[in-house]
Amino acid sequence: MVNQSDRTPWYEGPALLELLETVEVTHDQNLSDLRxxxxxxxxxxxxxxxxxxxxxxxxxxxxxxxxxxxxxxxxxxxxxxxxxxxxxxxxxxxxxxxxxxxxxxxxxxxxxxxAEAEVPLSNVFEADIVWMHDTAMETDRLYDFKLATRDLAGQITAIDYQVDINTLEHRKADHLDLNAIGRCRVELTELVPLDDYRKSPGTGSFIVIDRLTNVTVGAGMIHQLLETEVPYEYRDHDSKAEVVWNRSSVTPAMRAQIKGHTGKCIWFTGLSGSGKSSLANALEVELNRRGYHTMLLDGDNIRHGLCKDLGMSEADRTENIRRVGEIAKLFADAGIIVITAFISPFRADRDNARKLFKEGDFIEVHVDTPLDICEQRDPKGLYQKAREGKIKDFTGINSPYEVPRNAEVKVSTAELSLSELVTHLVKYI
Ligand SMILES: Nc1ncnc2c1ncn2[C@@H]1O[C@H](COP(=O)(O)OS(=O)(=O)O)[C@@H](OP(=O)(O)O)[C@H]1O
Ligand SMILES: Nc1ncnc2c1ncn2[C@@H]1O[C@H](COP(=O)(O)OP(=O)(O)O)[C@@H](O)[C@H]1O
The missing domain is CATH 2.40.30.10 (Translation factors)
Structure with missing residues (x-):
């Protein structure tokens, strides 16, 4: 501690006290990046x-x-x-x-x-977190994060590894107990300027606060920012009116916390008579039975109200699917699992709906029933009318259906029963 010891001949540096008194600390201060x-x-x-x-x-x-x-x-x-x-x-x-x-x-x-500084805005980063509370850290639970002077909600979405504080070894962990240190991924509910701790400790560090008790439960240092999808409100908008985005203080994550699950969109697509409505309905029944908050949007029904001004031309179908995508997004933001059943024949329209959601929150289900079977079923007699020339632009007959290339799920109603398909879908979700 005080003097060099001849019992440690391999150590040639100064004694600990001398080191502490002379160590250069000014380089810890960042004098170049104004914050x-x-x-x-x-x-x-x-x-x-x-x-x-x-x-x-x-x-x-x-x-x-x-x-x-x-x-x-x-x-x-x-x-x-x-x-x-x-x-x-x-x-x-x-x-x-x-x-x-x-x-x-x-x-x-x-x-x-x-003025010239390029400071990235982000909401996802990796950080070293030390846990400071008896109640273990849980992933996917909502905490408050205090970064510099900003308070905002977020989640620790994953623990990459925990550090053994005796051996410095990394090991797998699914929670952090009191005094444990781990490299974690954090996802905040807002896009904010963030710094690497090594660049600016004052703006690269944070504390984690329990939202119910207001107790500080952890502290962290930002290690690196991760790629983040630009959230909906920051994307380019082409509104015809002069509008700006108004942020609500209650975020989707806060709503999801109360509901007990996040919002998602299960998007069924397929020919008329393929089984979209039957499947979507049976899926909603099962999810509802299990206590999930759901909402079903069905093509025929939406066309009675919100979209009653639209016909079946390509442009009208595109507008129909655009509106449905936006509504589905609103329901998902409210923490609801929204199930949609629309032919949605055009790939670009389905992809535009997908773009409204975070990765993993949009699940496209292709109800892949061959045209001849749909036509045999013809539950509403529409194929017959289309063949007789009484309905023009009928999907599969004289209007195209673009088969999904990378739907998350493909179901074959010709091979499996409704209940078998529902079991399969619930497992996937
Ligand atoms: N021309 C034509 N082509 C296809 N379908 C037609 C047509 N005219 C009326 N219908 C009935 O409208 C339902 C499809 O509406 P959608 O809103 O799902 O269509 S789309 O996604 O905008 O293409 C569709 O319902 P489903 O049979 O449940 O798919 C039909 O009942
Ligand atoms: N495995 C199955 N899954 C879904 N529907 C099926 C299945 N087998 C037969 N059907 C029948 O196919 C028809 C599908 O109609 P519907 O659900 O209205 O399709 P869409 O909404 O795609 O037009 C219904 O009459 C349904 O009873």
């Missing part, structure tokens, strides 16, 4: 709007161009205000209030960074 997480917006009167926070990284001066995240809006620092007067320069660790030349809409949790 000011806003803790509080100070508006004592209409003439003053200051953004208060502790500078987590970088150096800040009046006159410097800065960008607010996640909005990306740019302005220039006017003053750096402190209790002891204005500063000409601020360094990491200093608590400051910044005023900007422009009125930007910045709130608690947002960051100020350099």
């Amino acid at each position: 000011l997480p806003v803790q509080y917006v100070n508006r004592p009167n209409l003439d003053f709007r200051g953004y208060c926070g502790t500078l987590a990284a970088g150096i800040l001066r009046p006159g410097q161009k800065v960008k607010a995240l996640p909005s990306g809006k740019v302005s220039t620092v006017e003053r750096i205000v402190t209790f002891d007067g204005d500063l000409e320069v601020a360094y990491p660790g200093q608590a400051i209030t910044v005023t900007l030349e422009d009125e930007l809409d910045i709130s608690r949790g947002d960051w100020l960074v350099e």
Whole structure:
């Protein structure tokens, strides 16, 4: 501890105390990447709007161009205000209030960074988490995460491995007990700016909070950001009206937490008479029996109301499926397992519906019944009418059906009974 020992001749470095007293710590501070997480917006009167926070990284001066995240809006620092007067320069660790030349809409949790900085927005990352509570960490449970000054909900979706703190070996784990450390995957419910801990400890670390007790149950360091699908609200929209996305405070994950399962879309597609409605109905009965929250959208029924203005032309079918996709997405966001039964004959339309959902939440089921069997069944007498020329654009007769290329499930109603198919589908879901 205090002196070098001749019992450790293989160790040539300084004694522990000497090392602690002389170790260079300034390189732990990141002076190049400006990070000011806003803790509080100070508006004592209409003439003053200051953004208060502790500078987590970088150096800040009046006159410097800065960008607010996640909005990306740019302005220039006017003053750096402190209790002891204005500063000409601020360094990491200093608590400051910044005023900007422009009125930007910045709130608690947002960051100020350099105007030119490319800071990725993400909601999925890998982190080293130390668990600090008697109740073990559970994957797929909703926790609150406090990252810098921002609080938001999220889940620990997987534990890549747990670290044995004696041997540093990695081992498989499905939960973390008190004091355990693990490399975990975290998925937040919002897209936010994130940093690698090694780049900026102040903005690359977080704590995990139990949402019911408000107790801090874990702490973590971000190791790397992972590829994330751009959430729905951040994608390009082609609305004809001048609209922006309004975020609701209750997120799909919060709704799912109460329902006990996440929302999904089971999308049946197939020829008329293939068995979509029968299967979708039987599946809903079984899911309902098992206590799942479901909703069935059926082609014939939706065409009585929401889509009663649409016919069977290609353009009308595309619009029909677009509307159904959007509704299915709303139901899924509400935490409901939505089952749709539409011919949905065009691949591009089905793929557009799929794009509204997270990977794994859209399950396409091709009800693969051959045309001749559908025609023999002809439950509504529509094939006969189509053959007699009384219905034009009838799918399979004089309007195309594009067979799915990569449906998650293909069912053959000619070979298996309804109940066998339902068992198969429930297992898959
Ligand atoms: N021309 C033509 N082609 C196909 N089907 C027709 C047609 N005219 C009416 N019907 C009846 O409408 C039901 C199909 O509606 P969908 O909304 O599922 O069609 S689509 O997905 O927009 O193509 C379909 O229901 P299902 O038999 O349950 O598939 C038919 O009952
Ligand atoms: N294994 C099966 N799965 C689903 N339907 C079947 C099966 N075997 C026979 N059928 C019959 O096929 C017809 C399918 O009609 P329907 O469910 O309305 O199809 P769609 O909604 O695709 O038009 C029903 O009369 C149903 O009883």
